[in-house]
Amino acid sequence: MTNKISWAHPGREEVHIQWGLEKDQLTDVSMKVIGSLPFLRYSQEIKKTLTGPLENLPIPSGSTSFALIWREVILRMQNKWKAPIPDGDLCHCRKVSGEKVARAIVYGAHSLDELRLRTSANTGCGTCLNDAQSIIDYYLVKK
Ligand code: FES
Numbered sequence: 112m113t114n115k116i117s118w119a120h121p122g123r124e125e126v127h128i129q130w131g132l133e134k135d136q137l138t139d140v141s142m143k144v145i146g147s148l149p150f151l152r153y154s155q156e157i158k159k160t161l162t163g164p165l166e167n168l169p170i171p172s173g174s175t176s177f178a179l180i181w182r183e184v185i186l187r188m189q190n191k192w193k194a195p196i197p198d199g200d201l202c203h204c205r206k207v208s209g210e211k212v213a214r215a216i217v218y219g220a221h222s223l224d225e226l227r228l229r230t231s232a233n234t235g236c237g238t239c240l241n242d243a244q245s246i247i248d249y250y251l252v253k254k
Pocket residue numbers: 201202203204205232233234235236237238239240
């Protein structure tokens with residue numbers, strides 16, 4: 112059985128990866144990566160680690176956008192990605208989706224103030240503050 116997932120931020124980075132599993136070992140890993148040359152180089156280094164047991168893949172550390180993208184991809188491959196991102200709007204006052212908030216975090220909004228500046232989320236009634244902070248904390252592995 113072939114497994115596949117994609118991570119994409121159109122116009123910036125994209126990762127499309129597929130793999131097989133044989134007795135929990137990765138087989139036939141192939142990937143298509145789109146992005147800047149540094150991202151392609153980073154992804155080539157990650158690809159070298161995509162071998163052996165799926166459960167034992169190293170998870171990239173750090174808070175660069177490249178690390179956050181690949182951390183999400185690998186955790187999703189392992190079915191361990193549990194980011195508290197709502198399907199619809201995270202911020203109802205400003206109609207900002209959870210997905211938009213998540214992408215802003217990946218690309219550097221690592222505090223509530225930065226998130227407010229980049230997305231306008233949490234600039235109304237304030238009700239979404241804890242939800243926004245939870246997503247930041249999840250991406251930056253603060254919990
Ligand atoms: S719901 Fe986000 S500021 Fe009101």
